[in-house]
Amino acid sequence: MATSTIWANYQADKAYDEMINSQGNARSLCSTLAQYLQTLNTDALKGRRSAAEAAILEMGITFTVYSEKGNIDRAWPFDIIPRLIEFQEWKKIEAGLTQRLKALNCFINDVYNEQSIIKDGLLPADLIESSSNFRRECIGMRPKFGSWANICGSDLVRAGNGEMYVLEDNLRVPSGVSYMMENRAITKRVFPELLQNLNVMPVDAYPAQLFEMLTSLAPNPDSHPQIAVLTPGIYNSAYFEHAFLAQRMGATLVEGNDLVVKEDDCVYMRTIKGLEKVDVIYRRIDDLFLDPEVFHKDSVLGVKGLMRAWKAGNVALANAPGAGVADDKVIYAYVPQMIKYYLNEEPILPNVPTYLCSDPEQLAYVLAHLPELVVKPANESGGYGMLVGPHASKKDIQQFHKLIQDNPRNYIAQPTLALSTCPTLCDDHLEARHIDLRPFILQGEHSFVTAGGLTRVALRAGSLIVNSSQGGGSKDTWIIHTEQ
Amino acid sequence: MLSRSAERLYWLARYLERTENTARLIKVTMNLIYDLPYGTEVGWHNLLTICGVETAFNDCGKSPNEQNITHFLVADQNNSNSLLSSLAFARENIRTSRELMPDEAWEQVNEMYLYAINNLDNLSNRRGRVVFLQEILRGCQRFTGFIAGAMSRNDSHRFICVGRNIERADMTTRIMDFGTVLLAENRSLIAREYEGILWLNVLKSLNASLMFRKQGRQGMQGKDVLSFLLGNPDFPSSVNYCLQEIAYCIAGLPNSTALLEPLNALDRALLAFKMDETTPLQLHEILDGLQIDFNTLHSHIAQTWFFNNLTE
CATH class of the missing domain: 3.30.1490.270 (Dna Ligase; domain 1)
Structure with missing residues (x-):
């Protein structure tokens, strides 16, 4: 690979590299991409990066960072070199993620009802009682389809042996899915010829799937339910995503004070016609801020009476309050056992030893x-x-x-896992940087997994921290059909 | 549609209209000033009056020359009526209304804003200023064109249309008010000599010169120009046309009965007006009255549909 200056000194030997094998050659999955990159000189590559940066500014793809000087909208950090995963491997991951979320939902439903997993001695009772995300207010609730965590973002990492592990499951208000879609939109502008020649799975299905899932949760799903996305407001770091998802679904983007719960325990939004009933709320506000009547008394983000309406079955909340009890890194350690216990299946994806x-x-x-x-x-x-x-x-x-x-x-x-690396454009050449992957899984009446997910990359050499709030970037993720 | 969203779209449209009006006004004034001999009573300070920021400008203590006035009107972020402020408010309103509009609408406004903040340096010379204003005008027109072709005539569109036309009618009355200066009995000899050019530029500042000529019969008489701008039923910037548009959109909105009376009052005011029987001073008072009526109309709209005024 040393023929091109952009590959000069590329070191892929410290961890599993997604593109280059230990002999220094491109993996067969990545051969087209690697050959293509070979044809680009430094200036061409920098030109593509400028095009991506311009697109990000024009499209207004931002995330908000809190600082002493107030909130700043930062341009979304994006690396133009995509990360590739083979379709057959992806099928297995997809099955593993679906299985995992099913088991997690069985668990949450069990915790707030029979607690059989505790009675059967698999999980110590005090783990639940001491969990800061266990909500007594939810005891006895049974959301539709037994599905509490309707939207889950699980973090996957590939270790030195080449195997994918689940690092954590984000069941509260996971974010990033809008960036997954925008990353593809940028790549279409930057590398159109590559996307044309490779069989890459599209990622745009998500909003329609999310909409369908949310519809299935409605108290009366056949009557064109009114769906709202509840955001904490423009100062939230993920406001861009809240607006993006509402727009792509054709749902209404609301803030707490747009909503009101009346004496009939139904939720209404303040419209130009007066009050209109809301059936499903995709809430992007943490449990404790949802309803000042039940949780934090001084929350101005939430809606007074929202829990009453939810408990009465007049509105669906996604994710259900209390779902975060399974988003606890101690509970995480028990997920493989949950899969056996609730589904009577072997876990398809392994946990990281914990x-x-x-x-x-x-x-x-x-x-x-x-x-x-x-x-x-x-x-x-x-x-x-x-x-x-x-x-x-x-x-x-x-x-x-x-x-x-x-x-x-x-x-x-x-x-400490040696997270896999992927070639990343640093200044004017490629360097190996550690990455992870956050796919998004939906579960309502049916299950759905995004085609790939959001690949996050630690932009500092050697760093393992991929979070965008801490200097991480992102990459487009290509699930590739290799068979013709 | 959420009350909050209705309010944001209404203001989005007003701010974008204001952005476009300010850009056109400055562009036209630049062209006019090159034609006029030195010492006419018409000059850059008139723009401050038209935009209603005379006091604000005087408060900042700068001399009222071309450089300072155009900077104040275009780029001064402390002037909440400046082009850049209007554009920034427009962008903030559309950024928080993205779920109601196609992506391209947001991108259009966002791009225009990025262009503006990245090219402020160009404003210091006349050539750069022309290019800058031209780009802003094109951006506003692209937005309007995109909305015209890609947005359903739904409630969102109605609020955009109402906001745009209130702002537009308000600007037309302000420019007409400037026209009353040109009709004044005590106007200078130069102003009399250059009357034709002055009225032509009044029309140009509202994109109205061709349409005025096309309606036939008259030359460039001040009274005819003012009648056209006030009462012409077909020209989009005439006060009459704007009011028709507002009435049409409001009729399509829910709970609009409270708005019928203020709209009728405006209609009556227009119908009662006879240019030939009006002195410049009376005209000035009539235009003042119209501007107050627009404010009243705005308050009624806010009370009927907007967020802050809702009670449970």
Whole structure:
């Protein structure tokens, strides 16, 4: 590969590289792409990148970052080199993700009703009681189809052995799906000739599938239900996505004070015609801000009485309140057992081995091996509050030692995975950068998995943190049919 | 349709109309000033009056020359009526209404805004300023054209149409009010000598010169120009036409009965008007009255449909 300057000094030997094998040759799946990149010189490649950046600005693809100077809309960070996955492998991943969400929903439904998984001794009761995302208010509820987590974003990583693992399941208000679609729209502008010549699965089906899923949740799905997307407002980091999804579905984008719950326990929105009934709410607000009558009293984002309306069955909420109980990194460790317990199936996708600090034996191991482990708080998202042992200072390690000892239930640890890498345009040449993948899974009456997902890339050399709020970027993800 | 969204679309349209009007006004004034001899009472300061920002400009203590006035009207972000402020407000309103409009509508406004903030340096010389204003005008026209061809005539469209026409009618009365200066008995000899050119430019500032001529019969008489701008039933910037559009859109909206009376009042005011029997001073008072009526109409619209005024 050393013939072209853009590949000069490309090192793919430190982890599994998605494009280049350990001999330094392009994997067969990526041969067309690699050959094509070979034909581009430095200037051509930079030109493509400028085109992508211009498209992002024009299309207004932004995310909001909080800073001391107020909220800033940043242009979406995008790397033009796509990440490829073979269709047959993807089929297996898709089946694994569908299976996983089904089991998670069985679990949530069980936790708020019979609690048979606890009674049968598979899961200690105190794990649920101590979970900060367990909502007593939801006990006894049975949403339609037993489906609590209707929209899930699971993070997948490929380890050094080439195998895909599930790193975590985001069941509260996962974001990123709009960027997955916009990334493809940008790539169509930047590499049209490549998309033409390769058999890449389209990603645009998502909004229609989301709409159908939300419709299926309506108390009366046959009567053209009124669907609303509930956003915390323009200052939320994912406002772009909320507006994007509402627009693509033809749904109404509402804020808390657009909605009101009347004495009949139904939800209405304030329209130019007066009050109009709302049947399904895709809420992008955390549980605790949903309803000041039940949760945070001072929440101005939510709607007074929303929980009443939901409990009365007059409105569907997606995801259901309380679904986050399964979005807990301690509960995560039990998912393979859940799959066997609820579905009587073998897990298709493996978990990353996980040490629970709540278990004294595992805690001792974790404390003794902090420099080689990744430690995560059970209920954080966005990559915050983590310790990456091999990259951490002595001081950080001491600090986590204490944090974990003070509150072992709140921490899990995993071996530091050598996340796979993918060629990424750095300045004027390609370098290997670590990536993960967030596919989105829907479950209402039916299940659906996006074709690929959002590939996130850690733009700093060697970094394993892919979150966009912490200097991560993204790539278009191509699921490729290789058979003719 | 959400009340919040109705309000945003209405303001989106008003701000975009204001952006376009400001750009055209400055472009036309530049052309006019090159034609006039030095020392005419017509000059850059008239633009401040037309845009209603005379006091605001005087407060910032700069001398009223071409450079300072155009900067104030186009690029000054402290002037909430400047072209750039209007464009920024328009962009914020459409950014928060994206679920109601095709993507291209947002992209059009966003691109125009990015062009404006990236090319402010061009405003310092006349040549650059012409190019800048031309690009903004084209952007506004692309937006209008796109909406005309790609948006259903639904409630969203009605609020856009109402906002645009209120703003447009308001601007037409402001420009007409400037015209009353040109009719004044005590106007200078130069103003009398250049009367034809002045009235032509009044028409141009509303894109009206060809349509005025096409309706036949008259030359460039001030009273005829003003009658045309006020009462012509077919020209899109005439006050009469704007009011028809507003009435038509409002009739298609729910709960519109409260609006019938203020609309009728405006109609009566227009019908009662006889140009030949009106002195410039009376005309000025009539135009003032119309502007107050537009504000009243706006308050009624806000009370009937917009978010802040809703009670449970």
